[in-house]
Amino acid sequence: MEFIRALVFAWLYFALPAAAALPELPDMGAPSDTVLSPDEEKHLGEAFYRNLHQHVRISQDLEIQDYIASLGGRLVAQSEMANRTFHLFVVMEPEINAFAGPAGYIGVNSGLILATQSEGELASVLAHEIAHVTQQHLRRAFAAAKRLTLPMAAATLAAILIGTQAPELGQAALIALQAGGIQQQINFTRSHEQEADRVGIQILTASGFDPRSMPLFFERLQQSTRFLGQNVPEFLRTHPVTSARIADTRARAETFPYRQYPDSIGYLLTKAKLQVLTATDLSALQKSFETQRRQGTLEAKAAASYGLALSLKAQNRLAASQEILQALIERFPDQPQFIHALAQVELALGQTEQALKRYQSALQRFPGSRVLQLEYASALLENARFQEARRLLEALLPSQALQQPLLFQLLARAYAGLGAPAESQRYLAEYYYATGDLERAIEHATVASKLAQGNRILEAITQQRLQDFQAEDKARKQN
CATH class of the missing domain: 1.25.40.10 (Tetratricopeptide repeat domain)
Known part of the structure; x- marks a missing residue:
């Protein structure tokens, strides 16, 4: 038992630096301590998301990001948490999988998107994951893990995902959890799946999608993987699809009138x-x-x-x-x-001016398009028009920070081109922090702090961020 626990804590140290940096959060020792405040859950979700960048390839394609966020927003608007912010993203992995993390962070693999045959099928999976969040299934899972601290609970969620890419890591954590006496969590999850199906179909229908998409997709997955044995898609391992579930979702879907649902x-x-x-x-x-x-x-x-x-x-x-x-x-x-x-x-x-004029014209027609804004800025940087790029990128900072590491990367290039190395290093530090690489974030923040000496405002900013990163690193190592 102690050996297994040691494995888990070793894994936590190396694999989950951000989530481990939450020492102020409550211990999960008693049921009364298991409810997360909105602020605690927000910090946990952010740390969870940053850490994922170190273990799976999260799509940085702006058009793909915008589409999945738009689809998710359409579904969330019809849920019980319509006023809450959700964060949907695409993981560039071929496995068929989707998952819900803390604070409404929902990931879907590219392999699952490509396995769908209609937008309704994709929406049905996302609606199911959104339902896991709205019904507070993750909080109930925390409550079941009575002897775990919150950072370990976050590590467990990460292990479920990472287990699809590095089975030995995920399995070590899950074995330890079972050995810790919370096998009941597995049984609890079965009721979660039924409830997520029921609520998901309601969200799906209210959002203007075919409710029959859910049983149709589940049934096709089940039939196509019937003879795969242990090699079934991860989605079916974490969301086991039974004939009873398919029948239940089909019965619910048939209560709604049939009509055509064209793909967008x-x-x-x-x-x-x-x-x-x-x-x-x-x-x-x-x-x-x-x-x-x-x-x-x-x-x-x-x-x-x-x-x-x-x-x-x-x-x-x-x-x-x-x-x-x-x-x-x-x-x-x-x-x-x-x-x-x-x-x-x-x-x-090599038709540079023609391309830049095309972006300019497009931005006049679509002024709110972050895709066109960032791609235009990237094109400006490629052509050494650093000041124009900097102005465009800095205007995007207030709304883009956590969700767009690319923004920090482009700003670092812009300032480097302008001969402002302190600012360039500052944004490189933010880029690496956003992608979960705390060690490199500290390295660049240290350089930025030294280069900023003499500039009181920039020096204060870089020193504060360096202190933030170092404090998080210290908390990680203490775990």
């Missing part, structure tokens, strides 16, 4: 882009898109053409990609994904 073009474009980003054979994917663009709805054909253009660009066939995207913009002038893709091809072709 955002879903179709996101799926096409993910296919290109995860392709192992671009030539074969190109042929598939060529076939798809001749069939289906107008939106489906457009998405296939978009996927074809992206696959051609990935193969450095830039002129062919440009021709397809120009034709798409003529038919869909208000689709920012096509504008951005064409600007990227123009940059690759």
